[in-house]
Amino acid sequence: MSDKVVTKNRSESAGSRAWAIGLGAWAVPGLGHLILGRWQRALLSGGAVWGMFLLGLRLGGHLFRVTDQGFAALLQLLPMSANLGSGLLYLFCFVTNIGFAEQAQRVTYEYGNTFLLVAGLLNYLCMLDAFDIAAGRKQ
């Protein structure tokens, strides 16, 4: 009986650890794998997401947030949720109001937008990967 209780407590603590690592992986790209001791994965995935996000800003892309009312707000919700995948990078830009101005006159504007959107989406993938490793579903 006590063995079952110990096993249950262990799996609960492993589950909460996996959630905490998933949250960390979302907040700072690469941090999840870093906590798990996967240095190479952390360096590659974190470097790619950070690089993509910073390049996106450098290329003149803009981040999305819900500013309009009604149906137009719904149209901004989807790209905003992609941007939000960058975690604290997005929140830092949101607080400091960096990267929200549209610079459509720049040639690389669309590239910048794509880089910013995909950086967030890729970080969601990295977050799920870190969560799976921490939960023992993946090696």
Added chain:
Amino acid sequence: MRHVLWMMLFASLTAVVFGVVAKGSDRQRLVYGLKVFAEFLVVAFILGWILYFLPFR
């Protein structure tokens, strides 16, 4: 020319993450990442040539 370079950079960074999160041995994941990179380039060039012949003006 610069557009191609940005596209290649995008493809390489995306392929890196796809390779990292893929399952299998290191070698399998490396091959998968390279395959994703190549697929990005091939699809981009094919779409580029298709759009070149379409009269969008």
